[in-house]
Amino acid sequence: MNLEEKLKQLPNEAGVYQYFDKDGHLLYIGKAKVLKNRVKSYFKFTPKLLPADKLGARIYKMISEAVSLEWIVVPNEHDALILENSLIKQLKPKYNILLRDDKTYPYIMVDYAELFPRLEITRKVHKRKSIKYFGPYSTGAKDMLDSIYEIVPLVQKKSCIKGKEACLFHQIKKCHAPCEGKITTEDYSKLVDTALDFIYNKTKLIAKLQEKMEEYAEDFRFEEAMKLRDRIKTIEKSQIKSGMDLATNEDLDLFAIKAGRKKAVIVRMFIRDGKLASSSHDFIKIDTIIDNEPTIDLNEAYQRAIINYYDNEIPLLPKEILVANEVEEKEDLEVFIKERFDRNIKIINPKRDKKKTLVDIALNNCDELLRIESSKNQTTIYEELQNLFGLNTLPYRVESYDNSHMMGQATVGAMVVWNEELNAFDRKDFRHYNLESKDEYSQMREMLMRRVDSFEKNPAPDLWVIDGGETLLKLAYDIVQSVGVNLNIIAIAKEKVDAKAHRAKGAAKDIVHYKDKDGSIRALKLKTSDQRLQFVQRQRDEAHRFVINFHKKQKRAEDKQISLLQIKGIGEAKVKKLLLYFGEFEKIKTASVEELKEVLNQKDAEVISSYFKENED
Structure with a gap:
């Protein structure tokens, strides 16, 4: 069925629609209150089916490539918005705005219900009214907290207040020992106020840290001084210097987006009690180039940014959301937030007064971030990789995979992640996988x-x-x-030498396999000095290192269990048979005698089953 026939079948219901090109690749996902009306608005029908004249350049190009259409009907427009966002994140359509930042940010909290409150970091929503939150923070929350505890003698650990006598923290003058009644609740509350003042005023905190750093240096405590220096740098990075105070106690979230030549940038600012508490930013790739000019739909970018951020549990909601540009269909976003949090929060594009000044500050920060980004090398390794392998996007975020096992024992896999913004591996996103499959092909498939x-x-x-x-x-x-x-996907392997590929063979060189534009698999052998090859090798080697370390850890645990079995007269050969059959040690432990008899004889099966029953935790 061709596209024109599909358009005639569109229903008068809410839903999500998807456009595909001639090769079946997904181009774009959108939502609609009425599918028939929204989708037909992309086209003009005379003299033949063509993109509508009023479309922006990016969507015009998308419709020019579209040859087929699918849709999903949902009960209402709100459900369409949720489904659209979910599908875009999963499927990465070519012409949609893609934002990675849908994580929850850390907050600093203090619970006034406690007799001697402490400051803590949390990502969870606690329903108690006695809790006050500060943030969110994209970076620097832990450094701020560590620094405050360095300067202000609060109760240092949760367990401290439960103790009955003063500990080391009191001896080194980092705690006034409320556990021994050496400070009243009134005096302690003044310390909490001092600590909170440092949260509100990062400049004051940094100045105090610099004093402390100089003291450590004068006492030849250079290691401690260097730690404070590093903390200062991290806190400074998280700070936007605005010098603004709204002279109110309003809580506001602000989103500003600007496009540059190769990337757009989104700046988020969080105003708490009328003061700028924290900020964060992320770059958005611009993959669509029309007439040699990058193009981005700012309206769609704002919608994605707001939905992604407020799709999380958030402890501290703003009174209003400020945006640096007018956002179409903002009422839909307000309904989405109302459904999510049962709060009416308006989305506003301020035109005057201090809120407009805040927006201008955010836009100025966008300009500065784009300037710094454009000052980097004109041709990057990411562009070279894109050109070499014909990638449809710049590989700013790379995931690399490897698996490892020994005779079917401790079968594991690993994923490592490279992040262009860090220009390094993003170790917090590394993942291990315990695998059940027997052969390497199936193990990779499972992972x-x-x-x-x-x-x-x-x-x-x-x-x-x-x-x-x-x-x-x-x-x-x-x-x-x-x-x-x-x-995009590439694979790297050693070339075959004597029908085998050995990492240790000096004559064996790496070959990179990739799929070209026509869908054919190509094999590319680059010089060992080629930076593009070295980049790919670095990803592979890190995945290999990570998975081998995990494999060794898992194997040590299994070896310990195997040695216990061998005490009962079950030799290593029999244990390997069991592991090859069952895949992992836990399955041997829970297997019945009948299942064990599939591998070993009746006597051995009974010995093993009895052993694990006797040694159950």
Whole structure:
């Protein structure tokens, strides 16, 4: 059925629509209150079916490439908004704005219900009214808290207040020992106020830290001085110097987006009690170039940014959300937030007064971030990789995979992540996988399937690097295409020497396998001095290091269990048979005698079953 026939079948209901190109690749996902009206607005029908004249350049180009259409009907427009956002994060359509930042930010909290309150970091929402929150913070929350505890003698640990005598913290003058009644609740509350003043005024905190750092340096405590220096740098990075105070106690969230030549940037500012508490930013890739000019739909970018941020549990909601540009369909976003939090929060584009000044500050920060970004090298390794392998996006976020096992024992996999903004591996996003499959092909399939299943929670990267050859590359493409995800993939493997590929063989060189524009698998052998090859090798090597370390840890645990079995007369050969059959030690422990008899004889099966029953935790 062609596109024109599909358009005639559109229903008069709310839903989500998807456009595909001639190769079946997903181009765009949108939502609609009435599918028939919204989708038909993209076209003019005379003299033949063409993109509508009023479309922006980016959407005009998308419609020019579209040859098929699918849709999903939902009960109402609110459900359409939720489904649209979920599908965009999972499937990465070519012409949608893609934002990675849907994480929850840390907050600093203090619970006034406690006799001697402490400051703590949390990402969870606590329903108690006695709790006051500060934040959110994109960076620097832990450094701020550590610094405050360095300066203000609060109760240092949760366990301290439960003690009956003063501890080391009192001896080194970092706590007034309320556990021994050496400070009243009134005097302690003044310390809490001092600590909170440092949260409100980062400049004051930094000045105090610099004093402390100089004291340490004068006492030749250089290691402690260096720690404070590093904290100061982190806190400074999280600070936007506005010098503004709204002279009110309003809580506001502000979003500002500006586009540059190669990227756009989104700045978020969080105003708490009328003061700028924290800020964060992220770059947005601009992949659509029209007439040699980058193009981005700012309206869609604002919608994605607001939905992504408020789709999380948030302890401290603003009174208003400020945006630096007018946002279409802002009423839909307000309904989304109302449904999510049962709060009426208006989205406003201020035109005057102090709120307009705040927006101007955010836009100035956008300009500065874009200036710094554009001052980097004109041709980056990411552009070189895109050109070399014909990638449809710049590989700013790369996930690399490897697996490891020994005779079927301790079968594990690992994912490591490279982040262009950090210009380094993003270790907090590394993942281990305990695998059940027996052979390497099935193990890689199991690991990649599990990653694909998590795309809604943690969106797909720009590039996968697979440790393997053409067979595993085809496997990876089959997996992502089965769920319709737009994702680039390459695989790196040693060339075959004497029909085997050994990492240790000096004569063996790495070959990178990739899929070209026409869908054919290509093998590329680059010089060892090629920076593009070295970048890919670095990803593979880090994944290999990470998975081997995890494998050793798992194997040590299993070896310890195997040695226990051997005490009962079950030799290593029999244990290996069991592991090859069951895949992991836990399954041997829970197997019945009948299941164990599939591998060993009746006597051995009974010995093993009895042993684990006797040693149950």
